[in-house]
Amino acid sequence: MSQRATxxxxxxxxxxxxxxxxxxxxxxxTPDADLVAEGLIxxxxxxxxxxxxxxxxxIRLSIDEFDLxxxxxxxxxxxxxxxxxxxxxxx
Amino acid sequence: MxxxxxxxxxxxxxxxxxxxDFMNWDxxxxxxxxxxxxxxxxxxxxSADPEIPTLVYEDPQDGVxxxxxxxVRRFVHRDRAVRVxxxxxxxxxxxxxxxxxxxxxxxxYFEGPQxxxxxxxxxxxxxxxxxxxxxxxxxxxxxxxxxxxxxxxFVAGVIARRATGRERPRTGLxxxxxxxxxxxxxxxxxxxxxxxxxxxxxxxxxxxLRRSFPLRPRYDEAHLSWLFAELxxxxxxxxxxxxxxxxxxxxxxxxxxxxxxxHGIAEVVxxxxxEPDVPLVLEHVxxxxxxxxxxxxxxxxxxHLLAALRRRxxxxxxxxxxxxxxxDPELLxxxxxxxxxxxxxxGEWWMRPDPLQAxx
Numbered sequence: 229m230s231q232r233a234t235x236x237x238x239x240x241x242x243x244x245x246x247x248x249x250x251x252x253x254x255x256x257x258t259p260d261a262d263l264v265a266e267g268l269i270x271x272x273x274x275x276x277x278x279x280x281x282x283x284x285x286x287i288r289l290s291i292d293e294f295d296l297x298x299x300x301x302x303x304x305x306x307x308x309x310x311x312x313x314x315x316x317x318x319x
Numbered sequence: 320m321x322x323x324x325x326x327x328x329x330x331x332x333x334x335x336x337x338x339x340d341f342m343n344w345d346x347x348x349x350x351x352x353x354x355x356x357x358x359x360x361x362x363x364x365x366s367a368d369p370e371i372p373t374l375v376y377e378d379p380q381d382g383v384x385x386x387x388x389x390x391v392r393r394f395v396h397r398d399r400a401v402r403v404x405x406x407x408x409x410x411x412x413x414x415x416x417x418x419x420x421x422x423x424x425x426x427x428y429f430e431g432p433q434x435x436x437x438x439x440x441x442x443x444x445x446x447x448x449x450x451x452x453x454x455x456x457x458x459x460x461x462x463x464x465x466x467x468x469x470x471x472x473f474v475a476g477v478i479a480r481r482a483t484g485r486e487r488p489r490t491g492l493x494x495x496x497x498x499x500x501x502x503x504x505x506x507x508x509x510x511x512x513x514x515x516x517x518x519x520x521x522x523x524x525x526x527x528l529r530r531s532f533p534l535r536p537r538y539d540e541a542h543l544s545w546l547f548a549e550l551x552x553x554x555x556x557x558x559x560x561x562x563x564x565x566x567x568x569x570x571x572x573x574x575x576x577x578x579x580x581x582h583g584i585a586e587v588v589x590x591x592x593x594e595p596d597v598p599l600v601l602e603h604v605x606x607x608x609x610x611x612x613x614x615x616x617x618x619x620x621x622x623h624l625l626a627a628l629r630r631r632x633x634x635x636x637x638x639x640x641x642x643x644x645x646x647d648p649e650l651l652x653x654x655x656x657x658x659x660x661x662x663x664x665x666g667e668w669w670m671r672p673d674p675l676q677a678x679x
Contacts, residue, residue, distance in 0.1 A: 264418055272444055274419030275451045291427045296418050
């Protein structure tokens with residue numbers, strides 16, 4: 229991965245971390261912190277997070293392809309966003 | 320592959336286990352009844368719609384860990400056929416609740432091809448989730464009304480509920496007040512007469528009400544036969560009363576469906592009448608409830624009932640949230656504007672499996 233790509237990925241993770249803080253009103257210790265294991269997310273929080281991620285990044289998360297296992301940390305959510313909108317959020 | 324998929328017959332034992340666990344029932348004693356209930360209400364009923372199915376969430380390790388029931392009702396808006404979907408119950412295994420499985424099921428359901436989703440037994444958390452998913456509160460229907468028929472029995476019921484913590488207490492005082500009411504403490508309705516409500520007469524009545532309710536159920540014999548049979552089987556304490564009210568000249572004016580319970584509360588499931596006829600139909604409801612031993616009649620607010628209930632100075636009582644979700648502003652406006660006959664009868668409020676009932 230080029231330096232530019234690494235920077236873009238880091239920026240995306242930071243945006244997701246900020247979003248989680250704003251939506252869930254919690255500080256995520258690290259990008260890999262497990263939101264489920266740490267009890268930071270429930271159904272209502274997940275709905276809020278999905279909605280805000282879609283609005284923030286202009287994407288649509290298909291529930292048919294949605295994998296809860298890949299929506300457990302800021303880093304994972306950032307990876308999902310990058311996959312769904314690679315041109316907009318990665319170098 | 321999606322973890323969410325339509326309910327299949329082979330899932331029924333797993334769904335029964337989920338429901339029993341949720342209710343803290345011993346599965347061995349209720350499995351057959353629950354399997355039969357879910358088969359009758361979610362798979363085999365005449366209005367079941369494969370395009371708007373009951374949804375399950377299948378975890379790769381634990382199998383089916385959540386179910387969201389789908390109850391599809393055929394409606395008509397003016398001359399257009401409309402599918403109204405009522406989701407519920409939403410049951411998620413406790414170990415999977417923190418993962419947000421319920422939220423995913425709800426979102427998937429709201430994305431379905433129904434014209435309108437109308438829920439009538441929504442708890443606070445699901446209400447909040449649904450609002451974030453684009454739903455809106457059905458304000459009027461989120462409030463309940465109560466008319467006291469026998470004050471002494473009513474007060475005894477309130478005290479008993481507070482003392483026992485039970486929603487349906489039985490006390491001697493309530494029963495005694497109820498029996499006094501039964502003996503004719505209430506005045507006779509000013510006019511009209513009632514008869515048992517048959518499927519054909521309800522179909523005819525709803526058609527007569529088309530000008531009052533451009534959005535209304537499109538009942539047919541098959542659906543009503545299923546509905547009336549199921550209403551007799553649900554886990555509700557009390558007896559089902561369904562009557563047609565005719566004017567003295569024989570014209571059908573309205574109808575009502577209610578449960579009159581032994582704990583003294585009669586719950587109206589549907590009161591169908593044009594607004595000017597509601598006061599008289601309500602008189603018959605009250606008379607009938609009192610004859611059945613009720614000390615209080617309750618229901619949820621609907622636009623066409625407002626004036627009559629206001630005149631009777633009804634009390635407000637808490638009920639579950641009612642919720643709407645739809646993409647057609649005309650349909651939403653019809654409901655919010657009081658031009659829809661959308662009652663608990665066509666929702667999920669009354670649907671409760673009876674664990675003691677033998678499997679059919």
